Amino acid sequence: MKSKQRLAVLSAAAVLVNALVLPAAVHADVNEEAAVVSSAPDAAAAESDAAAGSSGAAEGAPAEDEPQGDMVMPKEEAEEMARKLAQIPEDYALRNAGYGDELLANGKRAVWELYFVREQNNKTNASVSVRLNADNGKLLSFDAWDDDPNEKPSYPLKVEREEAKEIALAYIERMAPEYAEEIVFNEDYGAQLLPPLTGEVRHTLRFDRTVNGILFMDNGITVEVDSEGYVVSCSVDWDETIVFPKVETKLEAYDAMAKLTAIAKPELVYMLPYEAADKSKPILGFVMESAAIDAVTGEPIQEGAAGETVASEPVSPEKLGERAEGAAMTEAQAKQKVEELFGLPAAAELTDSSYNEYVDDYTGRKRTAWNLYWTVKEGGKEIREYHASVDSGSGTVYSYYSYNSNDSDEEDAKPKVSYEKAKSLAADAVKKLLPWAADSLYLVSNSRYEADEDGEFRSYPVSFKHKVNGATVSYDEVTVRIDAQTGEVTSFDAVLADVDYGSGLPEVISDNIALGKWLGYYRTVLTYDLARQYLLDGQPISDQKYKVMAAAGEWTGDRVERRTEAKLVYRLIARPLDESVFLSAETGEWINSSTGEVTQLNKPKADDIEGHWAENELSLMVAYKALDLKDGNVRPNETITRGELIKMLVLAMNEGHMPYEFSKGEAGVSASFADVAADSGFYKYVETALAENLIDIGDGSFNPEGKVNREEMAELIVRALGYNPLANYEGLFRTTFSDSASVERKGQAAIVVGLGIMSLNDGKFEPDRLVTRAEAAAAFFRYLQVRADLKEAPLRD
Structure with a gap:
């Protein structure tokens, strides 16, 4: 039974449907530039604070005895308004309060952020956070949280x-009828493509703003509804200071698609899926970023890493040396290497060092490294420090960093080193530090530094792409930072995986085929995009300079003007997927970026289960790929194998996910079972089951293709529930099966039948009967239901 206190909080959320009045103008989606003084901590932080005995207002909030300056709405009035609008119960105390300005597209507004908590036994167990427009007292957002120990999740969900x-739609229509006609439901946002395997779910529903019948996806209303049907949060992103252009003519969708196709560029890359069984074998693939064009002119709009261009030639046409491999370097040799390569001053004293051995995640080989630390003192005070990491096997310096405590004196100085010179110095550093890779590293230029010659840059970060056989190595990165005053290298980081790429590029699908497949991944959407421009004394300035001025509080001055304009664009929008994917360059198949396994863009669906008694249960297991399809068929009446059953059980236990330690695997670790190798599709599930004590090592063989009988499945389910030790107490469970004498694991059978997970047939348990795929799917669906029912609340005083 639910606690009355919890019902009060959730009822408060429900009351909001009738009580809320939405403001006429609400905040824009400009989170990176918001200037609210403070924000309410999350529930976990609040609970931690409560446990530690902390109290008081948030940083930046006015103290009780401090004057509140020119605040439009005093804190007391804001608290009263929040309690009224959000129907916050009296036993909720105001924990934190923050007041400040929040930027809109072409203006700002004053905002109060209030955080109310309910405490019991000196512990926070419920909270409501509220954001108010301090100019007019309207509610901008709320979020309710309640940690009710007496509540148990239900499965399946009560509200899908x-x-x-x-x-959510009824909620919006009641609280903000003026916006109800200007929104459209976003089918993709917040959608769980895989059915949830737990009853503790918040449905996130997004309603995008439309202007003149055209989507403006940066604005809209987001509502969260829990699996019992309560509205538990709402946020309105709606900026009425935005001016939308009147567009007389625009490109037709067909022409827009042609132009997007012309600028979309699949990139050939090497990928190393981190959860793959063999992480030392890179996969050659195609990736493609989204693209956008001006809907009126058809001109491309730069997105992503704006302004970055990769050099067409490497820093050197050939290798400048070989990668050394030999006996491990001594500390003295590593120290000398760093001092020579980076020109450390004679006054630099080695004050600390450590030696580490580790196993390379990709190759499984043991690596050794020296971590060194120097300091330079002047007048007994440390004025400079240096850090470096050296691979003691090859002598390669993979990380270097220097810090000058006097750097702050030069903070506002104009650069003495140009960006072009910095790039040249960085390329020279790469040639010296990574001579064996100089012919495969390509310098990346950033127009931000080229365009803003008057920028106040203390240093220039210069990055390099690693390419092998003409393909970009996606997981490698080299970055050199050059001091803008002295031209010296102040930091260097190199991540270059030691894997075998073969002697050349294999045969791959054409760029056109790759482009066609990627265009099937995206859809073309006509929408509005916000373009921001900053002017200083009427002249455009860079984003960087604006952010520096904003951080210093200078953006409020008369000299700086901020303009935001809406622009009509066509954009490629990715289809919703429950996994990250790339395209195999060799086969043209879609590959899961984490596991390296072949996947598909459309959720798998079985063709042979319509009308089947276990259609829903089988569909769930197919969606999670716990059961495989052959020619579109799941074959419900075939006997399930041991491997399939273990995979199904592990996924059910872990809500569809792999436990972290087994999902990533460990390089160089041998398989526990001789017949389930690391490259087997069942490997990580079997290893997880072994670690969770669901199965035993036995004679060292698992027999993944072996059949499973009902008694074996019963024991696995009872183990997953954690009741196996109890089930083994002889005589504790009374069985009424007519074939009880033939049941060896009577306790396990009694538990699964008693809980309704498995059923009898004419009073018989039939322990030796083999389990079909449909029966297994049904049993694990019931397992999910029972697991939710068996969740026990802690004892309360």
Whole structure:
């Protein structure tokens, strides 16, 4: 039974449907530039604070006895308004309060952020955070949280996403009828493509703003509805200071698609999926970023790493040396190497060092490294420090960093070293530090530094792309930072995986085929985009300079003007997926970026289960790929194998995910079972089951293709529930099966039948009967239900 206190909080959220009045103008989606003095901590932080005995207002909030200056709305009035609008119960105390300005597209507004908590036994167990427009007292957002120990999740969900959408829409229509006609439901946002395997779910529903019938996806209303149908949060992103252009003519969708196709560029890359069984074998693939064009002119719009261009030639046409491999270097040799390469001053004293051995995640080989630390003193005070990491096997310096405590004196100085010179110095550093890779590293230029010659840059970061056989190595990165005053290298970081790329590029699909497949991944959307411009004394300035001035509080001055204009664009929008993917360059198949396994863009669906008694249960297991499809069929009446059953069980136990330590694997670690190698599709599931004590090592063989009978499945389920030790107490469970004498694991059978996870057939348990794929799917669906029912609340005083 739910606690009355929890119902009060959730009822408060429900009351908001009738109580809220939405403001006429609400905040824009400009989070990176928001200037609110403080924000409410999350629930976990609040609970931690409560446990530690902390109290008081948030940093920046006015103290009780401090004057509140020119605040439009005093704190007391804001608290009263928040309690009224959000129907916050009296036993919730105001914990934190923050007041400040929040930037809109073409203006700002004053905002109060208030955080109310309910405490019991000196512990925070519920909270409501509220944001108010301090100019007019309207509610901008709220979020309710309640840690009710007496609440148990239900499975399946009481309210699914489709019903939650109707609840959210009704909520918006009641609280903000003036916006109800200007929104459209975003089918993709917050959608869980895989059915949830837990009853503790918040449905996130997004309603995008439309202007003149055209989407403006940066604005909208987001509502969260829990699996019991309560509205537990709402946020309105709606900026009425934005001016939208009147567009007389625009490109037709067909022409826009042609122009997007012309600028979309699949890139050939090497990928190393981190959860792959063999992380030392890179996969050659195609990736493609989104693209956008001006809907009126058709001109491309730069997105992503704006202004970055990669050199067409490497820093050197050939290798300048070989990668050394030999006996481990001594500390003295590593020290000398760094001092020579980076020209450390004679006054630099080695004050600390450490030696480390580790196993390379990709190759499984043991690596050794020296970590060194120098300081330079002047007048008994440390004025400079240096750090470096050296691979003691090859002598390669992979990390270097220097810090000058006097650097702050030069903070506002104009650069003495140009960006072009900095790039040249960085290239020279790469040639000296990584001679064996100089012919495969390509300098990346950033127009931000080229365009703003008057920028106040203390240093220039210069990065390099690693290319092998003409393909970009996606997981490698080299960065050199050059001091803008002295031209010296102040930091250097190199990540270059030691893997085998073969002697040349294999045969790959054409760029056109790759482009076609990627265009099937995206959809073309006509929408508005915000373009921001900053002017100093009427002249445009860079984003960097603006951010420096904003951080110093100078953006409020008359000299700086901020303009935001809406622009109509066509953009490629990625389809919603529950996994990150790339395209295999050799086969043209879609590959899961984490596991390296072949996947597909569309959720798998079985063709042979319509009308089947276990259609829903089988669909769930197919969606999670716990059961494989052959020619579109799941074969529900075939006997399930041991490997399939273990995979199904592990996924059910872990809500569809692999435990972290087994999902990533460990290089160089041998498989526990002789017949389930590391490259087997069942490997990580079997290893997880072994670690979780669901199975035993036995004679060292697992027999993944072996069949499973009902008694074996019963024991696995009971182990997963954690009741196996109890089940083994002889005589504790009374069985009424007519074939009880033939059941060896009577306790396990009694538990699964008693809990309704498995059923009898004419009073018989039939322990030796083999389990079909449909029966296994049904059993694990019931396992999910029972697991939710068995969640026990802690004892309360």
